[in-house]
Amino acid sequence: MSAREIRRIRHELKFRRLSVVSVEAVTPTLKRVVLGGDDLVGFVSAGFDDHVKIFPVKDGETLHLPTLGPDGPVFPEPRPVSRDYTPRAYDAELNRLTLDFVIGHGGPATEWAEAAAPGSILSVGGPRGSFIVPTDYADHVLIGDETALPAIARRLEELPAGVRALTVIEVKSAASRLAFTTRADLTTIWVERNGDNGQADALVSAAKTAAADVSREDAYVWIATEAQVAKTLRIAMVEMGFDPKAMKAAGYWRLGDMGSHEVIGD
Incomplete structure (x- = not known):
């Protein structure tokens, strides 16, 4: 049995300039970008829902990265645009970092990913820390939309045999569904918008x-979706009797607010 201790560990903060090794259309709404470069040496991502900050700029534009001061990062002015993304995978032997991007909705990160090609440059900061959640809970409930797919897929890959996993995931259409790899006993429920934006x-x-x-x-x-939806889902799960101490809800984006990322509490 697990002690059921959810631990947070800290990592040394570093900003890295990386280059695109390959790109792949995983689904019509999800693009996979594999990054490489000597700056990746020492990269650590210990938690399935870690996030790094990416600093997308168009090819040919100059990016001035933050520097590390005694009290943390010091950002140049004007402050560069950044967005939070989950590391989908990191291969230390090959020195490769994989990020999955939801595309087709605009914004600087999406536009960068849509234009990305081998040799494109992307700067990445972090992760600053990781939450380590025991894998041996009897049941794992993972709820989210497309933005949560990298974390959900990563979590399913690390779950052991003998546990149960339930995923409930909102996607644009059936074409946006993924096939997951896991040793857990998995049940997946897909909720398809099919052109309807009111699927919350x-x-x-x-x-x-x-x-x-x-x-x-x-x-x-574990819940990750639009911020207000994540709050509604957290309240619903607590009211159903799930332990709020064994729960995490995050707003990976907020309707009408680009670049939002927040943990939802009481």
């Missing part, structure tokens, strides 16, 4: 229905 209620409803069959005794709940 459908995601909440689907999550509540699916989670009703999950035992509350030994479960970890």
Whole structure:
């Protein structure tokens, strides 16, 4: 049995200039970019929902990265545009960092990813720390939208045999579904918008229905989606009897607010 201790560990902060090794269209709405470079040596991402800051600029533009001062990073003026992304994978032997980008909705990170090609440059900062969540909970409930797919896929890959995983995921359409790799006993519920932008209620409803069959005794709940939806989902899961101490909810984006990333609490 696990001690059920969710630990936070800190990492040395470093800003890295990397170059694109390859790009791949995983689905019509998800583009995979593999990065490499000597700056990756020593990179650490210990938690499935870690995030790095990326600093996207168009090819040919100059980027002035933050420097490290005694009280943390010192940003130049004007402050460079940055966005938070989950490291999908890191291969220390090959010195490769993989990031998955949701595309088709505009914004500097999306536009960079859509134009990315081998040789394109991307600067990355962090992660500054990781939350280490035990993998041996009997049940793992993972709820999110496309922005949560890298973290969900990563978590499923690290779960052991003998545990159960429930994923409830909102995507644009059936073409945006992913095939997951896991040793866990997996149930996946897909919620498809199919051109309807008002699917938040459908995601909440689907999550509540699916989670009703999950035992509350030994479960970890993880939520990442639009900030207000994440708050609604967290409240719903707590009201259903899931332990708020074994739960994390995050707003990976906020409607009408580009670049938002926040942890949702009480």
